[in-house]
Amino acid sequence: MPRPATNLRESILDQARRLLLAEGYTRMSMRRIASRVGCTATSLYLYFKNKNGLFHALMDEGMDKLFVGLDHVLESTDTTPQERLRGVFRTYLDFGLENPEFYEVMFLLHPRHTRRYPPEKYRAARNRLERVGADIALARGDDPDPAEVQVLAALAWTSLHGTISLLVAQRVDARLDQETLVDRAVEHAMALALPPQS
Amino acid sequence: MPRPATNLRESILDQARRLLLAEGYTRMSMRRIASRVGCTATSLYLYFKNKNGLFHALMDEGMDKLFVGLDHVLESTDTTPQERLRGVFRTYLDFGLENPEFYEVMFLLHPRHTRRYPPEKYRAARNRLERVGADIALARGDDPDPAEVQVLAALAWTSLHGTISLLVAQRVDARLDQETLVDRAVEHAMALALPPQS
Amino acid sequence: MPRPATNLRESILDQARRLLLAEGYTRMSMRRIASRVGCTATSLYLYFKNKNGLFHALMDEGMDKLFVGLDHVLESTDTTPQERLRGVFRTYLDFGLENPEFYEVMFLLHPRHTRRYPPEKYRAARNRLERVGADIALARGDDPDPAEVQVLAALAWTSLHGTISLLVAQRVDARLDQETLVDRAVEHAMALALPPQS
Amino acid sequence: MPRPATNLRESILDQARRLLLAEGYTRMSMRRIASRVGCTATSLYLYFKNKNGLFHALMDEGMDKLFVGLDHVLESTDTTPQERLRGVFRTYLDFGLENPEFYEVMFLLHPRHTRRYPPEKYRAARNRLERVGADIALARGDDPDPAEVQVLAALAWTSLHGTISLLVAQRVDARLDQETLVDRAVEHAMALALPPQS
DNA sequence: AATGAATGAGCATTCATTCAT
DNA sequence: GATGAATGAATGCTCATTCAT
Numbered sequence: 001m002p003r004p005a006t007n008l009r010e011s012i013l014d015q016a017r018r019l020l021l022a023e024g025y026t027r028m029s030m031r032r033i034a035s036r037v038g039c040t041a042t043s044l045y046l047y048f049k050n051k052n053g054l055f056h057a058l059m060d061e062g063m064d065k066l067f068v069g070l071d072h073v074l075e076s077t078d079t080t081p082q083e084r085l086r087g088v089f090r091t092y093l094d095f096g097l098e099n100p101e102f103y104e105v106m107f108l109l110h111p112r113h114t115r116r117y118p119p120e121k122y123r124a125a126r127n128r129l130e131r132v133g134a135d136i137a138l139a140r141g142d143d144p145d146p147a148e149v150q151v152l153a154a155l156a157w158t159s160l161h162g163t164i165s166l167l168v169a170q171r172v173d174a175r176l177d178q179e180t181l182v183d184r185a186v187e188h189a190m191a192l193a194l195p196p197q198s
Numbered sequence: 199m200p201r202p203a204t205n206l207r208e209s210i211l212d213q214a215r216r217l218l219l220a221e222g223y224t225r226m227s228m229r230r231i232a233s234r235v236g237c238t239a240t241s242l243y244l245y246f247k248n249k250n251g252l253f254h255a256l257m258d259e260g261m262d263k264l265f266v267g268l269d270h271v272l273e274s275t276d277t278t279p280q281e282r283l284r285g286v287f288r289t290y291l292d293f294g295l296e297n298p299e300f301y302e303v304m305f306l307l308h309p310r311h312t313r314r315y316p317p318e319k320y321r322a323a324r325n326r327l328e329r330v331g332a333d334i335a336l337a338r339g340d341d342p343d344p345a346e347v348q349v350l351a352a353l354a355w356t357s358l359h360g361t362i363s364l365l366v367a368q369r370v371d372a373r374l375d376q377e378t379l380v381d382r383a384v385e386h387a388m389a390l391a392l393p394p395q396s
Numbered sequence: 397m398p399r400p401a402t403n404l405r406e407s408i409l410d411q412a413r414r415l416l417l418a419e420g421y422t423r424m425s426m427r428r429i430a431s432r433v434g435c436t437a438t439s440l441y442l443y444f445k446n447k448n449g450l451f452h453a454l455m456d457e458g459m460d461k462l463f464v465g466l467d468h469v470l471e472s473t474d475t476t477p478q479e480r481l482r483g484v485f486r487t488y489l490d491f492g493l494e495n496p497e498f499y500e501v502m503f504l505l506h507p508r509h510t511r512r513y514p515p516e517k518y519r520a521a522r523n524r525l526e527r528v529g530a531d532i533a534l535a536r537g538d539d540p541d542p543a544e545v546q547v548l549a550a551l552a553w554t555s556l557h558g559t560i561s562l563l564v565a566q567r568v569d570a571r572l573d574q575e576t577l578v579d580r581a582v583e584h585a586m587a588l589a590l591p592p593q594s
Numbered sequence: 595m596p597r598p599a600t601n602l603r604e605s606i607l608d609q610a611r612r613l614l615l616a617e618g619y620t621r622m623s624m625r626r627i628a629s630r631v632g633c634t635a636t637s638l639y640l641y642f643k644n645k646n647g648l649f650h651a652l653m654d655e656g657m658d659k660l661f662v663g664l665d666h667v668l669e670s671t672d673t674t675p676q677e678r679l680r681g682v683f684r685t686y687l688d689f690g691l692e693n694p695e696f697y698e699v700m701f702l703l704h705p706r707h708t709r710r711y712p713p714e715k716y717r718a719a720r721n722r723l724e725r726v727g728a729d730i731a732l733a734r735g736d737d738p739d740p741a742e743v744q745v746l747a748a749l750a751w752t753s754l755h756g757t758i759s760l761l762v763a764q765r766v767d768a769r770l771d772q773e774t775l776v777d778r779a780v781e782h783a784m785a786l787a788l789p790p791q792s
Numbered sequence: 793a794a795t796g797a798a799t800g801a802g803c804a805t806t807c808a809t810t811c812a813t
Numbered sequence: 814g815a816t817g818a819a820t821g822a823a824t825g826c827t828c829a830t831t832c833a834t
Binding site: 224227228229239240243248249 | 806807808809810811
């Protein structure tokens with residue numbers, strides 16, 4: 001007996017996310033959210049401590065959604081490191097491209113607005129990055145030193161992040177096939193996990 | 199030999215850029231710019247049509263600055279394609295990291311603020327990207343089909359853009375040496391220009 | 397033997413009084429009272445008609461408390477008029493200084509908040525003042541005319557009230573010993589009850 | 595060529611003072627002041643930094659006005675200490691009764707609102723009180739110890755303050771002649787300057 | 793006896809912009 | 814070329830109160 005989607009809290013989050021994406025943090029105003037939801041601005045304060053609290057709730061949503069996807073791949077045991085890496089890269093890219101609103105909130109928004117977001121949440125994200133590093137190490141098979149692994153993982157991330165942000169911001173030439181670009185971005189990132197000796 | 203911005207218009211742009219970087223588009227307010235410059239808010243309207251006009255002037259500044267750097271490398275004739283590519287990649291990265299305020303304005307800020315920015319300016323940017331593509335083609339030496347070249351150039355760009363944006367937003371683990379990461383990002387992008395099958 | 401305010405009504409009055417003293421009438425808000433008490437704002441309306449009603453209840457408390465003290469002295473029969481006067485003056489001063497929250501509510505708060513407070517309550521207060529007048533008359537022993545007695549009683553009151561209010565508002569030079577000042581204030585008021593011409 | 599009374603700044607102060615007296619600090623809102631003045635709330639910010647600044651301007655006005663009166667008496671040289679004291683007491687009482695709005699702002703308002711008022715202004719007030727003390731010492735003629743003088747001056751002040759505040763708050767029985775009470779209050783305060791030996 | 797959800801009015805403040813000078 | 818005065822709209826937020834449960 002699932003409650004009807006009239007649940008106010010969720011409506012608020014919905015409209016807030018849309019406004020945030022479409023118009024930015026500042027113009028995502030309590031009043032405008034309320035007016036789209038169809039309630040009073042005051043009511044928002046029944047569900048969120050304040051604007052910042054609402055924003056953090058938005059972040060949480062995104063984080064959770066991303067982690068579920070990533071962990072599903074990272075924790076699979078019947079796979080090779082390469083398979084996991086390719087899976088993780090693609091999952092990350094897909095998450096960003098299919099949920100641009102979430103991705104923007106989490107990784108594109110100026111850190112100014114994100115500064116008070118509990119750091120342990122971002123630490124949880126970094127944690128996944130470390131697991132990616134571990135798989136890169138495994139894939140390369142040469143037991144590389146930890147600093148090198150860290151660099152490789154960061155490079156993979158920046159590469160994927162750049163792809164998502166330019167695509168989401170529609171800065172990439174429209175004549176370019178997005179799917180191709182994404183496939184190639186995965187492969188480009190995978191190159192980081194090739195055994196050395198090239 | 200930066201002349202002391204006796205010129206009011208330049209002072210305005212100066213302070214506007216600082217405010218924009220430090221506090222974001224919304225809090226870069228006409229009044230606050232004016233107060234830092236030491237004139238009236240009204241005066242800003244003598245030099246710029248309105249806030250949006252001022253913002254576009256800021257964009258122009260950044261574009262010019264970047265193009266000067268890129269063209270210097272791209273137009274050098276006594277160099278190999280590889281040298282030019284490496285130079286362009288590094289120039290782009292350095293520009294972003296040394297002028298985060300410009301880079302943010304041009305490529306990190308949400309396109310909503312940029313929407314009314316004259317498209318020919320962005321076309322000029324895309325133009326440089328095509329020249330990068332040309333050098334990639336030269337470097338690979340196999341006369342690849344144009345679509346492939348476009349993809350490769352885009353991949354290079356996303357990779358560099360990701361590096362800059364995550365570094366500028368300080369999302370990369372602080373323990374990671376920035377210079378190393380930048381060097382490796384250049385090499386990672388250079389890999390795109392390797393002759394195939396090697 | 398103050399019973400632990402198990403009673404919700406008493407808890408509300410308690411917290412309301414504290415808030416009133418600490419932050420003033422305006423910031424003594426129903427929500428904040430409720431949150432300190434640990435119940436809903438709505439619940440306050442079960443015990444008080446509205447904020448004004450709650451405030452009047454606070455007044456009543458204070459009035460009762462003061463009257464008990466004053467009457468104890470005024471109604472003692474085995475005492476001289478001088479003793480009673482000195483006792484009343486001191487009781488009044490002590491009440492104000494020991495219960496600044498009550499005193500503020502009753503006599504320092506702007507009458508605007510008090511305007512709708514039932515006048516018979518203030519009449520009860522005036523009643524005590526008349527009894528003070530009677531004792532002054534007795535002490536002076538010259539059967540003075542009633543108007544003069546009224547003036548003397550008023551003077552005593554203003555004198556004590558001034559002492560309390562400046563002390564409570566902490567406007568008196570901190571280097572001045574409060575106890576000394578209070579003692580002297582009593583004596584200064586007692587001077588009004590000296591037989592004339594002496 | 596005195597400017598017409600349309601001077602906005604003064605109108606604002608006027609209406610603010612009225613509202614403050616009639617309805618208290620909180621309900622003296624920027625919007626309500628503006629609406630009474632006949633301008634926008636925004637305009638108030640052209641003349642005062644913020645609400646607190648406006649309030650301080652109100653305080654300053656009152657302080658200045660009071661000091662002019664007091665100093666005129668205190669600095670007169672062809673007078674006896676007794677004459678000066680009587681004059682000062684009466685000036686203070688008259689100021690309070692004729693400018694209840696100023697007096698309330700300065701001495702009756704809860705210190706909460708006054709807390710950020712520059713302390714040197716209050717120090718200037720205390721300074722006058724010390725001069726009163728000096729005259730009390732002179733009048734008593736027995737070269738009393740400084741602490742005693744301080745107490746006497748404080749007693750005089752509390753006495754006058756009490757008179758003003760109860761009269762202003764209309765708590766004194768209406769049947770009592772105000773002028774008589776004021777005269778007697780002066781005399782009651784003067785008693786503090788009587789040579790000892792009683 | 794108590795709550796949860798909701799509201800409408802109000803608050804101080806900041807903003808981009810205009811206009812007469 | 815620059816200003817001072819002014820505005821209307823918007824912002825985040827808090828308030829007392831009501832009502833159905």
